[in-house]
Structures are given as structure tokens and as C-alpha cells.
Amino acid sequence: MFPVPASLCSTLLIVGVFVFVSADQKIITAASGQNVTLTCRAPNSNNIIVVEWSRADLETEYVLLYRNEQLDPENQHPSFKNRVDLQDRQMKDGDVSLILKNVTTADNGTYECRIFMRERQRRKRAHLKTDPISSIYLRVDPPDQKSVTAESGQNVTLICRAPNNKKIITVEWQRPDLHPKYVLLFRNRHIDPENQHPSFVNRVDLQDKQMKDGDVSLILKNVTSVDTGTYECRVFLEETRSLQSITNINLHVVVPPGQTGGAVGLKVDLAVLGLLFGVAFEF
Structure with a gap:
């Protein structure tokens, strides 16, 4: 077995860690104007300190960022302000599901849920990138045609x-x-x-x-x-x-009746009929 470098050991002893759980993408279909719940459940609710809901096409802005026991609107995308909330801010049983209100087709996209949990360790925190614990594709049907x-x-x-x-x-x-x-x-x-x-x-x-x-x-x-x-x-x-x-x-x-073919056809028929009458009188 290879020895583990001391620098790596110090990195692994961290104050806060993201939870790494693979997320199979789910698909939800909703009608325009509905309220939608995007389900996400963390494995352990005791030490959750941050909840992030994001959408990749929004770049750095969040759909929802919850920390210090409240929503943080500073880095939230404007289209979601006053339209999103956690289903349970107490996060009982690890429930960090997102409620998205009055959806439109502009809300189409893949939503990812991440959490940051507190670990009681002595060493400094390492910044680790997390995989989402839930990935949901939301498809919103357009308004009634x-x-x-x-x-x-x-x-x-x-x-x-x-x-x-x-x-x-x-x-x-x-x-x-x-x-x-x-x-x-x-x-x-x-x-x-x-x-x-x-x-x-x-x-x-x-x-x-x-x-x-x-x-x-x-x-x-x-x-x-x-x-x-x-x-x-x-x-x-x-x-x-x-x-x-x-x-x-x-x-x-x-096309209204008679607009195409009707009147023209009548003129042609009359012309033909006149020609026939003319031929008959010649005989």
C-alpha cells in the first residue's frame, strides 16, 4: 500500500463538506401557470448549512440559495425572485425540495440540487466541488392553444x-x-x-x-x-x-366559396355555351 502524503491527509480533514451522491435525472411535465415541486432529499438533515438549486444555463446565478437559515437573494437569477421557496425550511428528514410557482415555458431546463453539510473537524476547510443529489428536467407545456x-x-x-x-x-x-x-x-x-x-x-x-x-x-x-x-x-x-x-x-x-374557380368557371361555361349557340344557328 502506498503511503498517503501528509498534505492530502490535512486536506481530507475538513470543517465543511459537500455530499456526493449520484443523481439519476428525473423528468417532470407541468402546464403553464401551475406550481411545481422539484423533489430533493438529503441523506442527513442534522448538519445541512447550505442548500443550492441551480440551472446550468443560468451560469453563476442560482434558482434558490438557502444559507444562514434564510433565502439569499443576492446571487439569485431575477426570473425566480418571489417565485421559489423550500418546501420545508426546517428540512425535516432531509427534505430540501424546491417549490416553483406559476411556471412558464421560460422555466424549461435541468434543475440541480446540492447541499453543504457541517463536519466537526479541527483542520481548515477544503473547497470541494459536489455532484448534485438530485437532477430534474422540467418541461413546461405552452398555454392552451x-x-x-x-x-x-x-x-x-x-x-x-x-x-x-x-x-x-x-x-x-x-x-x-x-x-x-x-x-x-x-x-x-x-x-x-x-x-x-x-x-x-x-x-x-x-x-x-x-x-x-x-x-x-x-x-x-x-x-x-x-x-x-x-x-x-x-x-x-x-x-x-x-x-x-x-x-x-x-x-x-x-377560401370563400366561389372565390377561386367559381366565378371564373361560370364565365368559361357561359362562353362555351354561347359558342355552341352560335354554331347551332349557323346550321
């Missing part, structure tokens, strides 16, 4: 309303089946045509560019059957610094 039917040639308004007490930085209307997918991209107080699908150039506008009361509805002019599809309205809010899906609308454009 609405349906709108319009006749070819009409102007159509697709209704979308964002929270009226939040500052809107960007409005996106998109159709996932198109490339590029943007029907309308509104930012810096004007429509950005750079990534707009060509079929919508000069045919779309916001109903109110001032976005009063959160109104970000889309006006789509002179619709045709090729405009049939699912339109998604998303906004980027200054407060949360994240995109939030507001509504999905399925637009179906129909």
Missing part, C-alpha cells in the same frame, strides 16, 4: 397580452415550421426585418407599438392559405431577462 379561422384576403389580428406591469424589451412572433422562423421581431422600438421570413415583409405590424397594458397583438394583412399555421407570441422582459411564451394561436385561412 387558441384557434382562429379567417377568409383569404382578410386582415387578421392575433391577440397576445403580456404582463402590463413589466417592461417589454423584445417581442417575437414566430412560426416554428418556417425558416427563418420570425413572422415579426420587434426590438429597439422598431420592427427588425433582418431575420424576418420574406412572406411577411410589409404585411405584419404590432397592433400597438407603444404596447400599452402589455398589448403585443399581431396584425397580419391580406392573409392567404399559405399563412395557415401555428403562431407563437414571446416577449423578453427587462425584469426577468428571459424569453417568456405568452400564447400559441393556430391560424386557419379558408
